[in-house]
Amino acid sequence: MSGSHSAPTGAIDYVEVEESPRFQELKRKHRSFVWPMTVAFLVWYFTYVLLSSFAPEFMATRVSGDITIGLLLGLGQFVTTFAITMGYVAFANRKLDPISSEIRDELEAKEPTA
Template sequence: MPASAERYLEVQNSDEFTRLRHRLRSFIFPTTVAFIVWYSLYVLLSAYARDFMSIKLIGNINVALIFGLLQFVSTFVIAWYYSRYAAQKLDPLADDLYKELENGEKVAGTTADGSAH
């Protein structure tokens, strides 16, 4: 039997849902800011520090190429780290909330530090 709108609102107003949103935001906001700063540094250096970015390191490989490749590396690192973070900190809480919605009863969840109780 599908959960009612009232049940969704109950879960949305619960401490568990608030904890889930806090954990998600505590990862997403700082990571997004860090990535935007890192990307902006790359763009600004490319536009205004051409002499620095054109320094050759090995053969025809220059600083700009290394910074450009590091943009890809940082994107994959962030994706990997988020996947790991979500599996450890977000998914258990989300699973408990889902079970609570489906069953219509309170399910033993996780504590504030992420451990099961």
């Protein structure tokens, strides 16, 4: 695909940018966080769903008063969601944003002024 495209004079060639090593690095780093977290969360989520469907006695086990294992695991879904979100924000701030800023700055420098 490289070499077969050409941007009009003065325009940014976004295909070239997408194929650049820096952009490829950005995508690789993004995927290195997103895919493992997605798989881990889906396993955790479907485990909860399967337990609630096929092990209702286990999920109804009281831990303290009216608090059951099912309730704790359900609340754990929310806690996990927030933890993953906070982890992603920290990861993006530390690893993705610097590369993204460099790419954006390079593109803005190339962009023709009107």
